[in-house]
Amino acid sequence: MDRPRVMAVFFVGLLVLIGLLVWCHPFFGFFAWSGYLFTVPALRGRWRLAGAAGVAGCTAVSQIGGFGILAMAGAWIPFLIILAFNIGIAVAMTFLSMVNSDHAARRAELLRQLTEANDKLASALTENAGLHAQLLVQAREAGVLDERQRMAGEIHDVLAQGLTGIVTQLEAADQAAGREHDRRRHLDTAKRLARDSLTEARRSVQALRPQPLAGAALPDALAEVVDGWSARNGVSAELITTGTAQPLLPEIEATLLRTAQEALANVARHARAGRVALTLSYMEDLVTLDVRDDGAGFDPARRRTEQYEGGYGLTAMRDRVQRVAGTLEVESEPGAGTAISACVPALHVASAA
Structure with a gap:
């Protein structure tokens, strides 16, 4: 045939x-x-x-x-x-x-x-089963790594900043040994910082929202942080809000709040600034937070480890912002102050529901 x-x-x-x-x-x-x-x-x-x-x-x-x-x-x-x-x-x-x-x-x-x-489909299904198992392992490992990074950021934002403030207040109390009123004021501030840090640490472990955001809108929470920081450090600070403030996803608001806290902590530790201005801008698809100071400034091209203790401040802010699909830009030069700009997507609570 x-x-x-x-x-x-x-x-x-x-x-x-x-x-x-x-x-x-x-x-x-x-x-x-x-x-x-x-x-x-x-x-x-x-x-x-x-x-x-x-x-x-x-x-x-x-x-x-x-x-x-x-x-x-x-x-x-x-x-x-x-x-x-x-x-x-x-x-x-x-x-x-x-x-x-x-x-x-x-x-x-x-x-x-x-x-x-x-036959090819059966072979592909067998191969996909192995890939699926591998992806599950990788996803689990990625989740563990992401959680470690989150906890590292929380520990740095909460404990490191709180302990730095406490140490600063205790040192100021030692220097005011002959002035009982000032000494008592610094000690009371240190106690309050210790209590706030303890509360924040507990909330971080439970993966809850930062304390200032509990029951408050983001502009109000930022205003509270700015006022408290200004009072503790004796540096003039103001918050300007532009656009129409709308509720954002908790992760977005927490990121912006933590970024502001870390930026202010860096100003207190390194900038020797006389004035700080924060601008919170609500746009159609984006929300930006700009933090500017008139302090000593630095060279962004140098390694952070050469300028900041541990070099974790800007790295923590950048990692935190990138986890919510945002960007962080830093502009500075010696003697001309520093400007930090965080840009995150405007994911509203209503649109995400």
Whole structure:
């Protein structure tokens, strides 16, 4: 079946044999029907129809009584009628057989392709199961790492800032040993900072919102932080809010508040500034927080570890802002102050619901 030329020669030989048998005796026409059995398997394309017509011609000759009848007068008209009838039926049946054969071949090819696709799908599912398990492990590890970073930021924002303020107040109390009123004021401030830091540490462990944001809007919470910082450090500080303030997702508001706290802590530790200005700007798709001071400034190109203890301040702010798909820009130069700008998406509580 896979050698078309050999099969074509075989069919031609079979057709010649049928013709010779009919030539010998018309009774051998009963053998002619066997030619139809090999028409579709042995031939290709339209040659099948020609083969069927040849078999039909031999059958028609046997039906009229053999080749000798054709020599008689008036025998051609009935022969042509019988020939046309046989060819019509043979060609029609062969054509239907060809259509069915083609459909069967296409179905077999589709089944083969489907089987191959199913095998590939099964292999892909097995591979995906392994990848899924690997992704779960990686996601778990990423979640652990992200939680560690969050806790590191919380510890730095809460404990480090609080302890720095407490140490500053205690040192000021030691320097005011001869002034009881000032000494008592510094000690009271240190106690208040210790209590606030303890409360914030507990809230951070429980992954709750920062204390100033509990029951307060972000501008009000920032104003409270700015006023408290200004009173403790004796530096003039103001908050300006532009745009229409709207409730944001807790993660967004907490990020902006922590950024402001860290920026103010850096000003208190390093800037020696006389004035600080914070601008909270609400825009359509973004919310920005700018913190500017007129302090000593620094060279942003230098490593943070060369300028700040531990070098964690700006790194913590940048990591925190990036976790909410925001950006942090720092502009500064020695003797010209520092400007920090945090830009975060304005994800409102209502739109996220």
